[in-house]
Amino acid sequence: MLAFLIRRVLTMVLTALCLTFVVFYLTNLPPNLEKLAKSEASTRMSDADVASWIERNGFGRPMLLRYGEWLGVVPGWTRTEDGVTRGRCIEAGQDPAAAPLRCGVLQGDWGFSTVFKQPVSQIIAERLSATGLLMLWVMIVMVPTSLLIGVLSGMREGSRLDRGLSIFSIASTATPEYVSGVVLIALFASTTTGISPWLAEQGWISGKTLFLGTATSALDSGITFWNFGLPVMTIALYGIGYIARMTRASMTEVMTAQYIRTARLKGVSFGMVVMKHALRNALIAPFTVIMLQFPWLLNGVVIVETLFNYKGFGWTLVQAAGNNDIELLLACSVVAVFVVLMTQLISDIGYVFLNPRIRVS
Amino acid sequence: MDALSWGQIFGRIAWQFWPVWAALILTFAVSVSFKRRLGLYGKLYDSPVGMVGFGLVMFWVFTALFAPVIMTHDPLTQVSGMKNALPGFPQKGAEGAYYLLGGDNLARDVFSRMVAGSVLVIQIAPMATIFAFMVGITLGLPAGYYGGKLDTGLSFLANQILAFPVILLFYLLVTPEIVASGLPQYIGVVLFLFPLIFLIVLINSRLYVKPALRNLLVGLVVVIGGWLYLSLLSSPDTRIDLLPPQADALEIPGNILIVFVSVVFVNAPTVFRIIRGLVLDIKTRDYVAASQTRGEGPWYIMLWEILPNARGPLIVDFCLRIGYTTILLGTLGFFGLGLSPESPDWGSTINAGRRLLSIFVHPALVPALALMSLVLGLNLLADGLREESLKD
Numbered sequence: 001m002l003a004f005l006i007r008r009v010l011t012m013v014l015t016a017l018c019l020t021f022v023v024f025y026l027t028n029l030p031p032n033l034e035k036l037a038k039s040e041a042s043t044r045m046s047d048a049d050v051a052s053w054i055e056r057n058g059f060g061r062p063m064l065l066r067y068g069e070w071l072g073v074v075p076g077w078t079r080t081e082d083g084v085t086r087g088r089c090i091e092a093g094q095d096p097a098a099a100p101l102r103c104g105v106l107q108g109d110w111g112f113s114t115v116f117k118q119p120v121s122q123i124i125a126e127r128l129s130a131t132g133l134l135m136l137w138v139m140i141v142m143v144p145t146s147l148l149i150g151v152l153s154g155m156r157e158g159s160r161l162d163r164g165l166s167i168f169s170i171a172s173t174a175t176p177e178y179v180s181g182v183v184l185i186a187l188f189a190s191t192t193t194g195i196s197p198w199l200a201e202q203g204w205i206s207g208k209t210l211f212l213g214t215a216t217s218a219l220d221s222g223i224t225f226w227n228f229g230l231p232v233m234t235i236a237l238y239g240i241g242y243i244a245r246m247t248r249a250s251m252t253e254v255m256t257a258q259y260i261r262t263a264r265l266k267g268v269s270f271g272m273v274v275m276k277h278a279l280r281n282a283l284i285a286p287f288t289v290i291m292l293q294f295p296w297l298l299n300g301v302v303i304v305e306t307l308f309n310y311k312g313f314g315w316t317l318v319q320a321a322g323n324n325d326i327e328l329l330l331a332c333s334v335v336a337v338f339v340v341l342m343t344q345l346i347s348d349i350g351y352v353f354l355n356p357r358i359r360v361s
Numbered sequence: 362m363d364a365l366s367w368g369q370i371f372g373r374i375a376w377q378f379w380p381v382w383a384a385l386i387l388t389f390a391v392s393v394s395f396k397r398r399l400g401l402y403g404k405l406y407d408s409p410v411g412m413v414g415f416g417l418v419m420f421w422v423f424t425a426l427f428a429p430v431i432m433t434h435d436p437l438t439q440v441s442g443m444k445n446a447l448p449g450f451p452q453k454g455a456e457g458a459y460y461l462l463g464g465d466n467l468a469r470d471v472f473s474r475m476v477a478g479s480v481l482v483i484q485i486a487p488m489a490t491i492f493a494f495m496v497g498i499t500l501g502l503p504a505g506y507y508g509g510k511l512d513t514g515l516s517f518l519a520n521q522i523l524a525f526p527v528i529l530l531f532y533l534l535v536t537p538e539i540v541a542s543g544l545p546q547y548i549g550v551v552l553f554l555f556p557l558i559f560l561i562v563l564i565n566s567r568l569y570v571k572p573a574l575r576n577l578l579v580g581l582v583v584v585i586g587g588w589l590y591l592s593l594l595s596s597p598d599t600r601i602d603l604l605p606p607q608a609d610a611l612e613i614p615g616n617i618l619i620v621f622v623s624v625v626f627v628n629a630p631t632v633f634r635i636i637r638g639l640v641l642d643i644k645t646r647d648y649v650a651a652s653q654t655r656g657e658g659p660w661y662i663m664l665w666e667i668l669p670n671a672r673g674p675l676i677v678d679f680c681l682r683i684g685y686t687t688i689l690l691g692t693l694g695f696f697g698l699g700l701s702p703e704s705p706d707w708g709s710t711i712n713a714g715r716r717l718l719s720i721f722v723h724p725a726l727v728p729a730l731a732l733m734s735l736v737l738g739l740n741l742l743a744d745g746l747r748e749e750s751l752k753d
Contacts, residue, residue, distance in 0.1 A: 015520065015521060015524055018521055019521060019524060019525060022533075023529075023533065026533045026539060026544070027533070029538060029539060029542050030542075031539075031541055031542060032538045032539075035538060166744075170737065170740045170741060170744060171737055173740060174684065174733060174736040174737035174739075174740045175736075175737075176688045176691060176692070176732075176736075178691060178692070178695045178708070178711055178712075178729070179691070179711070179729040179730075179732055179733045182711060182714075182715060182718065182725045182726060182729040183726065183729060183730070183733075185718050185719065185722075186722040186725075186726050189719060190719050190722050191719060191720065192720060192721075193722045194722075209719075213718060213719045295524075295526070298526050299526060299527055299528060302528045303692065303695065306695075306696070307715060317526075317528070317529065318532075318696065321532035321533070321536070322532070324536070324538070329529075332529070333525075333526075333529055336525075336526045336529060337524055337525070337526075340526070341524060
């Protein structure tokens with residue numbers, strides 16, 4: 001087990017290094033740096049000015065060396081001009097001698113965002129907590145619903161209930177977030193269509209709409225059913241179908257097992273058999289699926305946060321990528337890649353624990 | 362003129378789609394009468410779920426085919442006075458002309474844009490999926506069959522791409538700066554090579570005992586395929602401008618090519634993993650051992666013994682993957698990446714319509730429902746195929 005863990009962690013580190021280098025390389029291509037120079041200094045710079053700005057601010061060094069700087073294994077650049085020494089690790093007004101030699105991710109210095117004008121680590125921490133809140137509610141809604149649907153449709157294969165729920169799961173996997181978001185807003189959050197005008201007319205809701213079409217206010221004035229219901233539903237809907245189908249597949253398999261028949265013949269009631277005998281064994285496979293859903297949710301989070309204007313991690317990623325905010329984008333990709341790799345690891349380990357028949361080596 | 366009622370709107374829309382209905386009825390009538398002779402495709406007509414799915418998919422395929430007849434307006438023309446018009450609103454100054462599903466915020470006809478959007482999806486999604494399969498098959502077969510270092514290396518590469526969040530990858534590949542540096546085109550150079558390699562190896566492994574025929578066919582593939590390869594990749598005024606315009610067989614706008622490349626790039630590693638898993642399972646079978654004993658070459662075994670026996674899961678996954686590709690294309694459009702902002706594809710239209718979503722619902726809702734029905738059709742079709750292929 002330990003050897004397996006060490007090997008997996010080493011692969012993870014290697015993967016993370018490769019991926020961050022790819023992101024670093026792509027965001028630091030010459031046209032991107034020119035754009036950065038123009039947005040940071042002046043939009044009307046001549047090409048020669050741009051080249052000298054890039055050179056003066058340490059962007060002119062070889063790519064691998066600069067990646068090392070960002071990582072914190074290579075000493076940061078310093079440059080003395082007119083008696084003033086500036087450098088990657090030297091803050092404005094700081095004595096160059098007192099500045100640290102290296103400053104990178106390993107030293108906990110994630111850089112400075114050019115779009116939000118704040119330290120990257122601060123932005124990432126804030127936005128991640130906002131997204132964490134969203135994810136928490138998505139999980140609270142998604143996991144029980146999908147397990148319930150899967151178990152209900154899997155316990156009697158081919159029944160009418162099974163057919164109906166299967167169609168629902170297929171439909172929900174066929175509806176990406178940007179489609180279900182639009183449909184849900186049209187149904188519940190529009191003043192002209194859907195059920196909101198009718199509900200308001202009946203006097204059953206106090207506001208104009210049942211749900212709010214944006215989730216911006218959730219961060220300022222707290223989460224309510226009104227402003228958080230739609231984003232949560234939108235993300236959960238896409239995941240429900242997939243998990244439910246996996247649960248159904250494993251449930252139908254368990255229900256045909258010998259020990260279930262034995263229990264039935266012994267005279268245990270159907271409900272008891274499902275609850276006591278089938279459920280535990282049927283939930284092993286969905287565990288892995290739920291864990292592997294995290295990377296998918298990440299995707300959904302980006303779309304939903306953009307659609308509902310919720311300023312979380314996904315929204316930040318889009319802003320950083322759209323405005324070529326190099327250091328913020330790098331931090332975002334580190335977080336994203338970390339989440340993906342971590343969930344893979346946890347699902348592998350969890351699977352071994354839940355199913356003693358699996359050996360790792 | 363008065364605005365149309367909902368009944369009239371649906372009546373007119375149904376009438377506009379008449380070539381599609383005719384083609385659908387013809388397809389179903391012919392297929393049902395010959396279904397016993399059509400193999401797996403014929404069996405599809407035994408499963409109601411599969412039939413509904415197939416019907417939905419073919420509806421959009423025929424819509425894309427007959428798009429010029431179905432559209433009531435030009436998808437890019439703006440008509441004054443029709444901004445955010447409600448469904449069924451009559452066009453001023455033109456007798457009998459209606460915006461059947463209303464107008465968007467640039468006064469274009471939502472119905473015609475939806476129909477025009479289907480053309481883009483039906484052109485790109487299946488083709489991109491085929492390319493992704495070619496790449497995945499050509500790399501996945503040897504990885505699973507030989508194992509060892511080759512497998513470790515290729516799997517590591519595939520996992521790298523899979524660990525990337527898709528949207529970040531799109532942003533990195535499709536932003537104008539990176540497009541200008543030619544990177545997506547270089548990826549295309551590598552990816553589009555695989556269909557050629559696949560076909561050549563396929564022919565060579567089967568016909569190496571008949572060198573004359575083999576040489577002829579391989580020569581044909583190299584000449585025709587090579588020409589298509591070059592004309593697919595080269596587009597004027599970019600980094601790769603290889604062919605003179607006269608010799609360029611395919612006029613593909615640069616941005617569509619980039620969208621195509623990035624979608625293939627995202628899909629290929631998943632296909633690779635599926636193929637590799639299937640090969641690992643199938644290569645222990647007796648018929649593989651038999652052909653090894655017979656002295657067949659490794660590529661013959663992979664392509665003519667293992668691959669045909671993996672077709673069931675692959676066909677099902679192919680249908681699902683077209684649906685997934687459609688979703689990816691929509692995602693690209695939704696973030697305004699790659700395609701031009703006025704392109705009528707469904708993702709871009711949803712993106713344009715969502716700004717006024719709480720007041721005018723129809724510009725975003727129509728393409729959203731269209732996209733959903735196509736993907737739903739593909740998923741139902743895959744489900745039906747899976748059920749039918751498991752029966753025998």
